[in-house]
Amino acid sequence: MNKNLMYSFKFNESTSMMNMNKLNDKMLMIMMMIIMSIMVVMMTKKSMLNKSMNENHIMETMWTIFPSFIILIMSAISIPILYTNNEMKMTSITIKIMGNQWFWSYEYTNFDIKFNSYMMYKKKFNFNILETDNKMVIPFNTPLMLIMSSMDVIHSWCMPSLNIKMDSIPGQMNSIKTKSNKIGVSWGQCSEICGTNHSFMPVMMETVTMKEFIKWVNKNK
Structure with a gap:
């Protein structure tokens, strides 16, 4: 068995599956970027790890806006693929x-x-x-x-x-x-x-x- 199949989908045999593979790769890339960003912040900004910190309005605003922005990006990528996968016309x-x-x-x-x-x-x-x-x-x-x-x-x-x-x-x-x-x-x-x-x-x-x-x-x- 091809080792690549152990970590991804089966080889695509349709345009729909090809789009799903591309979407999966893009989502994994976004997740990796998020994880790397969090690790960098945790290692460089030690002030954000202070247990005695009660409130930080700037940080609270950031962790509200950034996830919403990421969700919008993921939606913009996935909605066109969802639409094309359910298109029901021009069949022979x-x-x-x-x-x-x-x-x-x-x-x-x-x-x-x-x-x-x-x-x-x-x-x-x-x-x-x-x-x-x-x-x-x-x-x-x-x-x-x-x-x-x-x-x-x-x-x-x-x-x-x-x-x-x-x-x-x-x-x-x-x-x-x-x-x-x-x-x-x-x-x-x-x-x-x-x-x-x-x-x-x-x-x-x-x-x-x-x-x-x-x-x-x-x-x-």
Whole structure:
């Protein structure tokens, strides 16, 4: 395993995840600057550490204004990313995802394709409790609308590399927009405790070129 993954998010496979990685780096930088500033003040201004000091109006004003200013900076950085992550327009393909005990059902509404996705129980596999018999296939760099619900209990369709974690709730339709910018296979799991076999509900998704996706659609119709 790459050592960088131990200290940060999984490699981004969507614009949304890329923005989240950048936001995380900026927030960590702000926190480090705050910690360093406090350490410098504590080491140089010993008068501020006097236990007998009763009041200091200048210091009280500073520790009220500076945190408010920092919060404004953090808000200005995060709000645009929050807005773009929830933007719901200009999608080309709609995929309906249904949670079941304990497997996922996929429906490509544009192409009339339906299938279930179960975890593979073979002895020879590449990733334990992550591979499925039928994987979700999406085209590269194409805006998608994912609509999620459940047939029984609350599930949660989670794909960390795409910055997606959406609850599948019975009687309710949740939706999210995504676009994969990396060709290859990605893995996720149900991140909601949905029953005894909760850990056996993996998500396997493959991103292919548009030409390969059209071949896959024609093959599965």
